[in-house]
């Protein structure tokens with residue numbers, strides 16, 4: 001499919017038994033039960049969490065309270081979705097808004113004792129403290145950053161247990177990426193982080209390597225502005241991960257931060273229920289100023305390519321042509337969306353009888369625009 005072809009259908013949770021349907025129907029209730037049981041929440045918070053689950057399963061999507069600090073933002077982001085069944089709206093909206101509503105239910109934004117208390121911190125800390133950072137060559141660190149993306153706590157709540165060892169890369173552009181990095185493409189690198197814990201430790205090992213070897217002069221790690229999709233990394237998670245690193249790596253990273261060579265950034269749009277085609281100008285300007293932007297994880301991939309039923313053979317470069325600079329995606333496959341496969345790979349995966357798109361057994365390291373600056377392509381929805 002070229003950018004001129006009709007855009008593919010947006011993913012929704014409408015079909016019973018489909019993967020997105022099972023996330024809303026099975027995974028979200030389990031996730032809420034886990035959060036509720038792990039905290040000394042009072043009756044109001046418990047009631048609000050249970051009501052949210054009931055609403056998502058059998059009700060229609062309610063608006064945020066009018067006095068929520070971001071009510072206007074969500075009014076715009078959710079245009080056309082309020083009052084509809086949760087299963088009848090785009091999957092990306094249903095998931096993102098569900099996570100926003102959990103924060104409302106537990107009082108994350110309300111003045112009081114629970115303000116700013118990350119409801120997923122208990123999972124993240126355990127993960128950070130039991131994972132070990134990766135070591136090795138540039139390629140090994142890049143590949144470790146792919147498999148680090150298995151460390152996704154919302155994924156663990158689902159019925160699929162990701163295998164512990166390395167799986168297969170269904171697209172492996174690591175040779176081209178290493179060559180480009182060694183030629184200076186990572187000079188001003190932007191890494192859009194995904195999960196805290198083991199994944200973030202792998203990402204920090206990569207960042208440290210790039211800075212220590214001089215392949216990067218500066219690295220900006222982009223994190224979420226508030227808790228999102230269970231395990232997504234916040235600045236506090238970065239601080240926690242730095243604290244469990246070996247002393248030499250920790251000192252190098254702290255020195256890089258102190259000198260402004262390693263920075264943390266965030267942007268409100270990172271918690272938007274929209275693909276990156278819709279990113280505001282200031283965020284696009286940050287990506288565009290980077291010599292290379294690396295997107296980590298499954299959700300970032302969905303947002304980068306557009307959360308749509310792309311034919312898997314669609315070239316990655318065509319789909320991300322809109323992106324304002326060279327780009328790499330490092331993820332394990334935990335949803336139905338994938339592009340850029342070779343025909344033989346797709347045939348073998350389909351013949352395997354596995355649910356290869358969603359189990360996390362497979363990963364990819366995909367690149368585009370390493371030697372050119374792409375222009376623009378349309379959003380799929």
Ligand SMILES: O=P(O)(O)OC[C@H]1O[C@](O)(CO)[C@@H](O)[C@@H]1O
Nearest residue numbers: 023152154297298299300334335
């Ligand atoms: O943490 P990651 O790699 O972005 O993965 C999150 C994935 O989990 C899911 O939310 C399902 O629980 C997927 O829809 C999503 O793509």
